[in-house]
Amino acid sequence: xxxxxxxxxxxxxxxxxxxxxxxxxxxxxxxxxxxxxxxxxxxxxxxxxxxxxxxxxxxxxxxxxxxxxxxxxxxxxxxxxxxxxxxxxxxxxxxxxxxxxxxxxxxxxxx
Amino acid sequence: xxxxxxxxxxxxxxxxxxxxxxxxxxxxxxxxxxxxxxxxxxxxxxxxxxxxxxxxxxxxxxxxxxxxxxxxxxxxxxxxxxxxxxxxxxxxxxxxxxxxxxxxxxxxxxxxx
Numbered sequence: 001x002x003x004x005x006x007x008x009x010x011x012x013x014x015x016x017x018x019x020x021x022x023x024x025x026x027x028x029x030x031x032x033x034x035x036x037x038x039x040x041x042x043x044x045x046x047x048x049x050x051x052x053x054x055x056x057x058x059x060x061x062x063x064x065x066x067x068x069x070x071x072x073x074x075x076x077x078x079x080x081x082x083x084x085x086x087x088x089x090x091x092x093x094x095x096x097x098x099x100x101x102x103x104x105x106x107x108x109x110x111x
Numbered sequence: 112x113x114x115x116x117x118x119x120x121x122x123x124x125x126x127x128x129x130x131x132x133x134x135x136x137x138x139x140x141x142x143x144x145x146x147x148x149x150x151x152x153x154x155x156x157x158x159x160x161x162x163x164x165x166x167x168x169x170x171x172x173x174x175x176x177x178x179x180x181x182x183x184x185x186x187x188x189x190x191x192x193x194x195x196x197x198x199x200x201x202x203x204x205x206x207x208x209x210x211x212x213x214x215x216x217x218x219x220x221x222x223x224x
Binding site: 041 | 117120150152154156202203215220
């Protein structure tokens with residue numbers, strides 16, 4: 001039972017354009033959501049998060065949008081840079097319970 | 112600088128060997144986790160601990176074992192490594208009750224030949 005799904009295993013975007021990564025979830029009890037970025041042979045690093053009481057959180061080039069009615073969140077990166085090429089994991093949590101991770105989306109930024 | 116440390120970063124060993132992957136954190140976090148990840152695949156939780164002397168198996172069945180004798184230390188042991196254990200192993204921690212995410216170590220890339 002996959003509670004957090006990232007349906008696009010890969011995404012290719014031209015440098016300077018907007019990258020949009022999507023994530024869907026099934027558990028309406030989740031109260032916070034996070035995005036992690038992972039390079040090969042490295043551990044995931046925290047990127048940005050959002051509480052369920054908000055619908056948008058912005059940090060520099062990164063913005064996360066939450067649509068609770070659709071149980072959908074997205075990560076926007078603009079403008080995309082070559083260093084953004086990595087695997088992005090969406091994660092969701094409820095209170096102090098374990099995070100649930102999506103399958104990841106590999107983002108490739110092309111020059 | 113990293114507050115959670117994993118050693119070794121890379122390990123190549125022969126089948127049948129016993130190995131221990133080390134994970135230590137300096138943040139005083141109560142909760143620690145071990146994930147297994149193959150290239151291009153999702154993170155699979157294999158073990159977790161909510162405090163000293165507390166360990167639980169995760170969602171993915173694993174032949175490895177863990178111990179939590181000290182808050183800061185959460186080693187993972189494979190008694191007899193096999194090629195199917197080849198993977199990346201990621202350790203993470205978080206403070207109990209927090210709504211913030213996990214802090215991950217840099218991982219151990221294990222290859223069993």
